[in-house]
Amino acid sequence: MNPYLAVAALLLMVTVMLMLPLVPALVELFRKSDALPLKVVQENAGEIRHFANGFRDYIKRLEPTLQRCVADGTAATGSLPDGEEYVVLGRADEPLVAALQQRDATHPVMMAAGIDLIVPPSGTFSRDIYAGGQFIGGEQNNYRAILGEINVHLGASSRVMRWVHAVGEFSADLGCRLYGRISSDSLIRLNGECSFLRMNAPRIEIGSMATNSDTPPSIYPASKDPAPSKRFLHDGDFDVQAGEVIGGNVVIRGNLHIRSGARICGSVKSTQDMVLEDGVSVEGSLISARKMLVGPNCMVHGPIVAERELRIATGARCGTLEHPTTVSAPRIEVEEGVLVFGTLWAREDGQVVARQ
Amino acid sequence: MIYVLYSIVLVICVYTGRHYFFTLNRLFGFQRHPYIDIDTADWPPVTVLVAAHNEEKVVANILDALMTVKYPEDKMLVIPVNDRSTDRTREIIDKFVEAFPGRIQPFHRVGGKGGKAAALKDAMELVSTEVILIFDADYIPGAGLIKQLVAPFFDLEVGGVMGRVVPLNAGTNLLTRLLDLERSGGYQVDQQARMNLRLVPQHGGTVAGVRLSALREIGGWNDNSLTEDTDLTYRLLLNGWKTVYQNRSECYEEVPEVWRVRIKQIMRWAKGHNQAMVTYGLHLLLGKHRATLRERIDGTLLLGVYAMAPITLVGWALALGVFYQGIAPLHGVIALLSLTAYAALGNLAAFFEIAAAARLDGTSNRIALLPFLILGFAVSIFSVSRAAFSQVSDLVTGAEFHWDKTERFRKVL
Numbered sequence: 001m002n003p004y005l006a007v008a009a010l011l012l013m014v015t016v017m018l019m020l021p022l023v024p025a026l027v028e029l030f031r032k033s034d035a036l037p038l039k040v041v042q043e044n045a046g047e048i049r050h051f052a053n054g055f056r057d058y059i060k061r062l063e064p065t066l067q068r069c070v071a072d073g074t075a076a077t078g079s080l081p082d083g084e085e086y087v088v089l090g091r092a093d094e095p096l097v098a099a100l101q102q103r104d105a106t107h108p109v110m111m112a113a114g115i116d117l118i119v120p121p122s123g124t125f126s127r128d129i130y131a132g133g134q135f136i137g138g139e140q141n142n143y144r145a146i147l148g149e150i151n152v153h154l155g156a157s158s159r160v161m162r163w164v165h166a167v168g169e170f171s172a173d174l175g176c177r178l179y180g181r182i183s184s185d186s187l188i189r190l191n192g193e194c195s196f197l198r199m200n201a202p203r204i205e206i207g208s209m210a211t212n213s214d215t216p217p218s219i220y221p222a223s224k225d226p227a228p229s230k231r232f233l234h235d236g237d238f239d240v241q242a243g244e245v246i247g248g249n250v251v252i253r254g255n256l257h258i259r260s261g262a263r264i265c266g267s268v269k270s271t272q273d274m275v276l277e278d279g280v281s282v283e284g285s286l287i288s289a290r291k292m293l294v295g296p297n298c299m300v301h302g303p304i305v306a307e308r309e310l311r312i313a314t315g316a317r318c319g320t321l322e323h324p325t326t327v328s329a330p331r332i333e334v335e336e337g338v339l340v341f342g343t344l345w346a347r348e349d350g351q352v353v354a355r356q
Numbered sequence: 357m358i359y360v361l362y363s364i365v366l367v368i369c370v371y372t373g374r375h376y377f378f379t380l381n382r383l384f385g386f387q388r389h390p391y392i393d394i395d396t397a398d399w400p401p402v403t404v405l406v407a408a409h410n411e412e413k414v415v416a417n418i419l420d421a422l423m424t425v426k427y428p429e430d431k432m433l434v435i436p437v438n439d440r441s442t443d444r445t446r447e448i449i450d451k452f453v454e455a456f457p458g459r460i461q462p463f464h465r466v467g468g469k470g471g472k473a474a475a476l477k478d479a480m481e482l483v484s485t486e487v488i489l490i491f492d493a494d495y496i497p498g499a500g501l502i503k504q505l506v507a508p509f510f511d512l513e514v515g516g517v518m519g520r521v522v523p524l525n526a527g528t529n530l531l532t533r534l535l536d537l538e539r540s541g542g543y544q545v546d547q548q549a550r551m552n553l554r555l556v557p558q559h560g561g562t563v564a565g566v567r568l569s570a571l572r573e574i575g576g577w578n579d580n581s582l583t584e585d586t587d588l589t590y591r592l593l594l595n596g597w598k599t600v601y602q603n604r605s606e607c608y609e610e611v612p613e614v615w616r617v618r619i620k621q622i623m624r625w626a627k628g629h630n631q632a633m634v635t636y637g638l639h640l641l642l643g644k645h646r647a648t649l650r651e652r653i654d655g656t657l658l659l660g661v662y663a664m665a666p667i668t669l670v671g672w673a674l675a676l677g678v679f680y681q682g683i684a685p686l687h688g689v690i691a692l693l694s695l696t697a698y699a700a701l702g703n704l705a706a707f708f709e710i711a712a713a714a715r716l717d718g719t720s721n722r723i724a725l726l727p728f729l730i731l732g733f734a735v736s737i738f739s740v741s742r743a744a745f746s747q748v749s750d751l752v753t754g755a756e757f758h759w760d761k762t763e764r765f766r767k768v769l
Contacts (some may be wrong), residue, residue, distance in 0.1 A: 022727050025725050025726070027724070028721050037536075038719070040522050041499075042608075043499055048395070143505055253550060253646075264739075269511055285510040287510065305511075324397060324398075328394065342396035344391075345395075
């Protein structure tokens, strides 16, 4: 073989081998198959009612059919332009609903009712449900999503996979599993042993309430600006004594224990565990970088955030009707008798537990 | 000479390990997003400062976006900080002031010291709220962004907040695509890992917030700093305040579309960062203050990132010198040198970070461009080194830094 040719062949081969990893890069550079900007959510603000609002818009095209069925007291079936099959109910028709329940596994359809909708127990609805009237679900039902224009009530041990929105009150009986977003424009009421992830309503009642007071009398009025006053910063564990009043913000780089009846006229942060004993009141926020226990009859005005776990004991009040707030942690246990105004959000697991 | 080289090898190994550690944390560790779920609250009054110097191409976009965000109108005041603009910036801002009475209060600055920090410092006379958000004029905030950036301030330990920056003009050309990947690695992995590990997330000076009382406590904006964001990060840290990073608080920005602009930008960043390193480095590592040990170590390493470019260049030169001098290092050190060659020739650990970020972002084919990052890296290493050497020579000659505004590429509305 000609030595020049051999050298040229070697150079060519080396060049090809060096360029080989660049081939996909060159292809992508010129084809631009993945060159759009990363998707950033611009329009919605993580609003809990996002899916419910979308479904309401989607179902608007059924409004004439709904009105006609309600006026005639009849039912209608059909398909929307996207191929989604529906059943419209203009009268109470429990046998029809039961039949839809039975055939859901093989032939699921979206259900829209212009009147009150009463659902028999032990069934599955794997398509969204719209209720123009009251929605009353039987026990042990499985739902994908429900939009109720008045009240929505779920029977014991029911499950919701995606979302529920009630314009009126939402209530869930014993042992319901609420995996998605639950919202109401007036009230959410959860009974014992329910589990939840994300809920929002002006008022969220966990279990039966001892009192119906919306604004606890001892809570301080909301300040105009968060933490305008100076903060008290302490390195190491710290105890706030029983009945002590602290007129400012508290940041503890350690464990924090606030004893019975203490009052903090500001916000509180602990970089480790935080325990609030009976009857503590906090005007601002409560933030713990680990676990938090909010004791019985505590009152907290601002957001409550625990980075690991949170337990809220019976009689505690979070936020007020005038100043709703957020209670958030990966895992939350809420005892019966707790009242939250605003959002209760467990990223991984939220449980209603019995009073201790 | 060989011992200097050993030291450089050691430092590069530390940075390599750091990149891998951050990436693995991001892929497999516990992810901290403590404030992102705060969606309902008694939202505090907030002032949004929009830094604008000759921004006629972009300023209308951000003001438009800010007027539609979901934040109580009566609690949000937008202050466009028009810093000595000579184009139509003032006219555009004034039109918005007219269209949205009471919601925008312009600050037209006609003289004074150059630079963003100086402009923000002067604009503080209009600020009275405890929470301040800062955007550069080329950013486009989404509807929920203001609440997301305000939420961490319910934590009294938080002095500064930083959101994620996403290039809007990512697909324009090779440079923008490379910058898109770099930004992805920097925010999705590097910043979030530091947040996860309670280290030192860096304040970026835009898509960001600062607490007024914290700012006052540390002496306000430092208009002598070339990068007011880095300066702010360290002064907050040294005074017992935390900066937190919110990876899900994303905002579009415009990245440079030509290499000339990119080089100027990175040189300015390098000079500012090095300035902060000289000012705060020793005190952060060894001084008496409230930063934790892990914050001291990470903060020091973060301060040194732009110094690594000239150090790597020196390392390469020394390695060549050692080779031609015929010095045979110990066998163990040879292995170490091999690792250096691997890590330094393109800082592949950083590429690992970027690849992981692309995966976390759920992107598909853009990762194929990864080999081209060698090009971006080469440009950066020489630009940053040039910045460092010129900074030293400026120090000797007493030359003053000239502020270069980053050129915009959006079409004028």
